Each structure stands twice: as C-alpha cells, then as structure tokens.
Amino acid sequence: MSAPTVARTDFRSIRRSYAVVGVVGTFAAIVVLAFLGSSEVHPHPVRTTFGLSALIAWVFPLLLAPLTYLAVAGDRARGSITYYLGLPNTRADYFGGKYATRAAVGAATMVLGVAAAFAVALATYDHAPDPGRFLALGALSTLFTLAMVGIFVAVSASVATRSRAMIGVLLAYFVLSPFWIGPLPALNLGTLLDAAASLPGVAVPESTRALVGALSPAGAYFNTLPELVWADAPGRYESLAQFSDTPDYLGYEPWFNVLVMGVWAAVAPVVGYLRFRSAELG
Template identity: 45%
Template structure:
C-alpha cells in the first residue's frame, strides 16, 4: 500500500508541477512576498517587521491561492473518470487520499519556502538591519504548517463531495468560516457575535478566558501563536508588537498547543474526508 501511495503521490506531484495552476500559485506566492519586502525596505529597518505583513498576506490570501490547487484534487479525478483508472493500478483508497494530500501539500510548502527565500534575499540586500536566519526559519516552518493545514482541509472537502461545484462551494465556505468569520472582519456575523449569542441562550455570559480559548482553536490563530516569538523582540520598538512581550501564561498560548491545533485540523479533516470517500461510488 505504501508503494502504491508513493507512486500516486509522485505522479500527481509531477502532473501538478506541469500545471499552469501550480506555476501560478507558486509564482503568486513568490511575487507577493517579494513585493511586500520591496515596498517596505525603506519603511522599516528590521526585516521581521515586514514578516508581520507577510504573515497577514499568508493568512488572508494564502488559502485563496491554495484553493485551486487543492479543491479538485479528488473531485476533479472523479468528474473526469481518471479516478477509476488510478484505482485499477492497483491503489488503495487510503493510499490514494494520502498521496493527494502529500503531493498538494508538497507544492504548497515549496511555494511558501521559495517565497520566503526570495524575501530573505531582498531583506539581506536592502534592509538596514540584516535578517535573522533563526527568525526566518521559525516563520518558514510555521507558515509551512499553516498552508499544509489548509491543503489538508481542501483535499478532504474534495474527497467528501461528488462534483466540482460542490468542492468549490465547500472550499469557499470553509475559507469564510476559518478566516473572515474567525478574524471578526465580517460584522455583524463573526465568532464574537456567535459566542455572545450562545452566552445569551445559556443565560450567562462567557468569560474572557473561554472566548480566548475558542478563538485559539482556529488554524490562523494557531499560526499567529507559533510566529509570535519572531515579533516579541520588537515589543518595545514597534507599537504593533507591544502586546507580544512576555512569556505566554495560558495553556492555549503555548507553542505545543498551537501545533496540536494545526495537526488536529489537518488529520481530523483528512480522516473525515477519507471516511466519506471510502463509501463513495468511484463513477
């Protein structure tokens, strides 16, 4: 089964690498990050300040760029009839889903790493203060985990539905819930208003710690927690990072908790997607 999964992953990765969509995704990541660093090289002396804006780019735009790469990973094969051919190699269903996740996540991680390598080069050449390799490395690892999580979610959606339109709708809905809704940028419908409504229904207000715990359960909040040490060094220099100074106190502010959240979203969504795919007709 492992050999079959590796074969499917290799073929899918090679086919994806030749796709204009993949080239567009990688190019969009690289160009976007390079433009952010070029635009801010005269605004800030420290490259890590610009990394904060790159993080915002990854949070808001990253999933949008990754959706075309992922949401048709399985649904596209099913709609085109290629899925029946792949299953006849032979290849097991769990191996097939795992291969799709691995190949598409590999492309996403490569896009992030390539974009940050370009950003590091620009920072090294153009910023007043030299970039910190350790800070860039931590940021790169956390960003890779973040984009891989969304790839897992989108591939899981692709494995769960039977048509291209349903896969696209599912990806859009998940993006709305996990990013704008969770960030609170879509008033009046936000996580905060939902928690307030739940508190009203229960007849008691939810405590601040409960709200913060629920807020910490999203991939974007976990990502933000993982990269917090990159910006903590600027707590006294930049007002934007003033709240990041000091060691985390609550459990949901610890690095291991953030990693656990990302892994839970990744493995949980893939598991659900596979369970639905396992019972699906291949035609």
C-alpha cells in the same frame, strides 16, 4: 502501484498546470513586493513579518484553493479515477498520493516565499534579518499550510462534483480564517459567542475566547507568532508591542497552538479519506 507512484503520476500531470504556476508565482511575487515596499519604511525586517503573517493566513489559502479543490473531485467528475483504481491501487494509495502531491507543492511554495522574503530583507533593509526568526516563521507557516491543504483535500474527497468541491473549500476557508479571526466586526466568531452568551445572560470569559479562537488553523497560527517569532523584536513597533502582554491562557500557549495546527494537518486528511473510502464512485 502505490501511494508514491500515484503521487509521481499526479505531479507529472499538474506540474505544468496554470494552478501550480499561479500559486508559486503569485505568492512569491506578493511576498517580494511586500518586503521591497516596506524596506524604506521599516528598518527592521521583523516588522514586515507582521504583514506577511496576515497575508499567509488570509490570502495564501485562497491561492491554495485552485490547487486542492479538484484533487479528488476533479478525477471523479472526469471519470479518470477509474484509471487510478483500475490498477492495483487501493483507495488509500490513491488518496495518499493525491494528498502528498498537494501538500508537497503547498509546503514548497511556502518555503520558497519565506526564503525570498529573507533574501530581499538581507539585500534591502538597514538591519540584517534574524535567521532564527525567519526559520521559525517558515516552520510555523509551513505547518499552517499543511493544515489548510489537509482540510481542502478532505473537502475534495468528500464530494463528487467540481462545484461542490469549490463551494466546500471556499466555505471552509471563510469559516476557519476570516470568520474565526478576521477583521469583519459584524460577522465573526466573537460576535457569535456574544450572541450565544446573551441568551442566558452570561459573559464569555476571556480565557474561553482565547481557547476557542485557537481552535482554527489560522487562529493557532497567529497565536504562535508573538513568542516564537516576534519576542524581543528590535525597534519599537506598536503592531508587535500589542502582543507583549498576552495573558497566561492556554489558548495563547505556543505549544498548544502548534498542537492544534498539527492535529488539523494530521486528522483532516484522515477524515477525508474515511469519507472517500465509503463513497459511491460509479
């Protein structure tokens, strides 16, 4: 057995589960309804991608949570992990297979959702969607998905019980998405930075705010969209125009934000594996 074999075995066990059906079906339905509902309001599909990006950053990770939080912790709680590791598998094979399954389902769900959005936009909007914009949106959204899946599976591999896995995944989601870049005025990263800066009586430079804001997957995801998806968008929409004069800070550079999401997608699973490699499974 190897990591691909573990992945195939794991996929066969989850492909008919309510978690997979729920994630794929719910996300596709929400995307389709969002684009159908906006087709009579906005003639250009690019305007609706603004709402779709918020859905991806704030709602989609919650749909990923049931798919990922039991990836490893569920097997440990059931005791079935002894079956996987009783065969000629290493812990690296097991973890790699588990991560690959969840990453593949998450990425496929995102690609399906963006493809459904494009199809609805093509059929219902006054102006045809720009394939290049939707390809860029799909690629960036998939990278964001891989980052969040990596974080959630790493949490699952770091704990031994279902309850701790669920709490850990929800906490990671809250900190890295709503708290980091969300709309809660009294409970967000900006408020924390202001409170920390008020102690020595200094102000936090806007460039520093931009850099810190870009260090979460959600913050980096939002920062890539103005130049790579919404640049020179047709029509005059205030929600998109607000990003047209972004300051020339490192935290707003598309390449830097793509790099941040890539680092999360690559490093989080490695950290999770290192925790799992040294865990007591008895």
